[in-house]
């Protein structure tokens with residue numbers, strides 16, 4: 001026998017499990033059954049494909065034994081099993097990302113009841129057994145190996161592993177129930193729990209128990225074994241045979257979610273290709289979707305035999321929040337990973353599935369659609385950039401903030417509002433940045449407001465800056481970044497501008513000389529109404545269009561030299577134009593440049609100089 005120390009996180013987790021109060025503890029059974037079912041999946045595959053196992057007379061099953069005398073439960077399967085190494089690694093550590101955060105979350109809720117549903121979500125399913133027990137043994141033998149091992153834990157910081165004898169491959173988990181968990185010794189209760197959570201696990205689950213009955217006037221104990229589930233894979237059934245609750249439970253038990261799915265899409269295709277798919281969209285985005293090592297959510301089956309849940313591209317990467325099953329009738333069972341990636345059959349299923357999913361999303365009712373957008377708008381944008389085949393559909397779905405409406409708008413609604421305005425070019429205007437508030441007050445917007453032109457406010461800079469320029473067109477409307485285009489011409493302002501340029505010629509010259517290479521140019525403008533100055537990129541500068549490219553390559557985009565524009569109708573600029581105090585004008589040049597930069601969410605040219613200038617100006621005023 002060897003003793004091992006749990007990984008720190010596991011130790012912490014176990015302490016919480018054994019000492020906290022839980023609502024809904026029964027889900028430990030769902031977690032153990034789900035593990036057993038996975039183990040059967042894996043052996044099922046070997047049994048069908050590996051010469052070594054083909055001849056074995058094997059009938060997959062899960063057996064739950066209720067032992068009232070002993071006060072224990074055991075859950076057995078004749079699946080793939082675990083060897084010594086597997087037991088130590090799988091049950092002594094948690095490999096999943098986000099575990100730390102999860103434990104912290106649990107610790108916070110210490111005083112109140114902890115929702116047990118949280119547990120499965122983080123791939124710590126097995127440990128949920130410590131909600132109902134503080135003495136657990138796992139006896140297991142791996143298929144194809146000679147030795148069997150026992151893992152033993154009392155929920156403290158250590159566990160033991162020793163060699164034992166076990167006839168056939170598979171795993172038995174023996175659970176001595178805590179005093180406050182004796183309700184799980186009621187076989188009827190156990191059967192109800194199985195019906196509730198595991199009815200459509202594709203393997204038979206038997207419950208074995210003893211019951212006192214009367215026979216010839218005497219009380220006798222009768223040993224019973226009963227099938228507790230339908231054992232029919234849900235996705236192979238007809239839609240009209242399946243209730244909403246069954247769909248929901250199937251989702252929760254297979255993908256360990258706290259909440260019901262937002263929606264699901266169940267398809268059966270017949271014809272040149274024969275396959276079934278069942279996809280779910282989680283109500284809350286899975287925690288790891290923005291991590292490079294995200295867990296794929298779609299499982300591949302061939303003729304109801306589980307093949308893999310490790311393939312990340314059964315659907316396009318941007319749909320990585322989708323959970324579900326693809327079950328093909330046409331693929332060979334021994335399809336290898338390399339083949340998977342370029343398989344024509346799978347490629348066809350993938351393509352059809354994406355269309356189904358996107359069309360389904362598009363047609364969600366408003367409440368569900370809004371929830372969807374709240375969780376997944378960003379991934380839809382990712383799709384716009386990567387999935388050219390479905391760009392139009394994705395552009396139908398994506399939502400943006402806008403200068404003209406509260407909340408979010410679709411592109412179709414934007415066009416609808418704009419299309420009948422006089423002289424309106426077929427252009428979708430947008431402004432990109434990090435901060436919604438700054439964007440909404442950007443001086444660049446003023447000319448559009450004056451002309452009653454709607455501008456989309458894109459404040460997810462990291463994504464929008466790359467994706468939006470790549471959109472090109474939607475329904476013949478061209479996407480235009482207002483920071484890189486000429487402002488809309490304000491009525492009769494051509495003449496006016498010429499006049500202003502003349503009037504402010506000397507002021508502009510002083511500004512230019514003073515600011516030197518800190519600006520690309522200084523100009524008088526009519527695009528502003530409220531602000532005194534603004535900065536805009538020079539649209540003729542090739543760097544502007546290269547910025548997005550730099551970002552895509554993961555490089556810091558170079559600083560673009562900006563043009564300082566002065567509002568020719570502002571009282572302040574007019575006053576500066578007439579004053580004889582040249583020093584004051586020079587100071588004002590720097591302050592107007594910095595305040596314009598700040599208004600766009602940029603850094604001032606020099607923070608130290610800016611603060612000096614402001615203080616010196618103040619002291620002049622006070623004198």
Ligand code: ADP
Pocket residue numbers: 031035036039077079080081082090091122123124125126127170171
């Ligand atoms: P998860 O199932 O989310 O990976 P668990 O903590 O429930 O997390 O299980 C950890 C691992 O232990 C599983 O991934 C699996 O490899 C192994 N395991 C658990 N139960 C069994 C079982 N009955 N048979 C074979 N392997 C198992």
